[in-house]
Amino acid sequence: MADESALRTVDVARESGYSVQQVRDLERLGVIPAATRSGNGYRAYAPVHVRALRAYRGLAGAVGPVAARQLMADLWTRTVTEAAAAISAVHVGxxxxxxxxxxxxxxxxxxxxxxxxxxxxxxxxxxxxxxxxxxxxxxxxxxxxxxxxxxxxxxxxxxxxxxxxxxxxxxxxxxxxxxxxxxxxxxxxxxxxxxxxxxxxxxxxxxxxxxxxxxxxxxxxxxxxxxxxxxxxxxRSVELLRAGADLAAVLDSLTPARAPAPA
Missing domain, CATH: 1.10.1660.10 (Multidrug-efflux Transporter Regulator; Chain: A; Domain 2)
Structure with missing residues (x-):
């Protein structure tokens, strides 16, 4: 049975304000994680993909598209603690x-x-x-x-x-x-x-x-x-603030911070 909560590429494009081709391009660049594939081979996205694209838009306005792409791609490989520190560094900059x-x-x-x-x-x-x-x-x-x-x-x-x-x-x-x-x-x-x-x-x-x-x-x-x-x-600071809630949603989807090993 198909997942009724899954979003099609066209759904993500409509909700994020990007075109279908831009959604695919940004997925390829790592700005959003790779979509899962349904039984018929079509991409299946989740709401976090939409939030990530909105976050990217705000980051691009704050630091430029190149730096924003690099940061978003990096966030998916980090823990919540590490990702939060990277975003804080943008505010500090x-x-x-x-x-x-x-x-x-x-x-x-x-x-x-x-x-x-x-x-x-x-x-x-x-x-x-x-x-x-x-x-x-x-x-x-x-x-x-x-x-x-x-x-x-x-x-x-x-x-x-x-x-x-x-x-x-x-x-x-x-x-x-x-x-x-x-x-x-x-x-x-x-x-x-x-x-x-x-x-x-x-x-x-x-x-x-x-x-x-x-x-x-x-x-x-x-x-x-x-x-x-x-x-x-x-x-640019306003753009970063505007992206705040979407960035928080991205961080919520990441791996929790690793607990320190017991002494």
Whole structure:
């Protein structure tokens, strides 16, 4: 007797909002587990397949389709504890992105403050806070870790004239002062917003031009970019939250966490 609770491919497509072909493709990619086969050879899905596809849609909005496919395929091989940790890491990653953009905004305020000081202007409280944050120098390893990039990326930015570290000790080790750290934060935010190296170089150059500052071109442009990036991060966070209930259903279908062996 056929399982009346089983869903056909067309049922899953209708409930998930994907096409029949997309459902098959996502099954092939491991986003959803393989369907069982009925006696006549047709695919038979369960409600968890629909929840998994909805979860994938939210994850794709939060981290992009490639990362979402990798994460969903990985979840099916994990215990509940491991899968929950992987999903929590996505939330942490978005929070880190948001924090870095906020630090880039503070760095921008500090750069503007330094420039306006040359014109006899008084620093704003926000600018003073931005200048104070990270006032200590950083090594290339420390700065790379703070920005979530590789040390080779910082060296590349240096070669491209985007960030200028100080060099100290007989080994010519790189150290970054507050100004360089601020510039690196802005570069990281601009690159994260999809700007190419030439465009980033133009923007960074404009930030250090007092004439540009008087016209409001460089800083105003960066302010707009950073605000847009914060908006996009917020939208991605909402997509992740929207996927929450469906992700929970996926986790409920996984193997329970393994109990530790008795001592």
């Amino acid at each position: 978005l929070a880190r992105e948001r924090d870095e953009v906020l630090r880039a905004q503070q760095a921008l305020w500090a750069i503007e403050s330094e420039a306006t000081a040359h014109h006899g202007a008084v620093e704003t409280e926000a600018a003073r806070q931005g200048a104070a944050e990270g006032a200590d120098t950083m090594t290339i390893t420390e700065l790379a870790a703070a920005l979530g990039v590789r040390t080779s990326t910082l060296r590349f930015w240096e070669r491209e004239g985007l960030v200028a570290p100080e060099r100290v000790t007989s080994l010519r080790a790189r150290r970054y002062d507050a100004s360089a750290i601020g510039a690196a934060r802005i570069v990281a935010a601009l690159r994260g917003s999809g700007y190419g190296i030439p465009a980033v170089r133009d923007i960074i150059d404009s930030l250090h031009s007092l004439h540009s500052l008087q016209e409001g071109g460089g800083p105003e442009r960066v302010r707009h970019i950073l605000a847009e990036r914060l908006d996009r991060i917020a939208a």
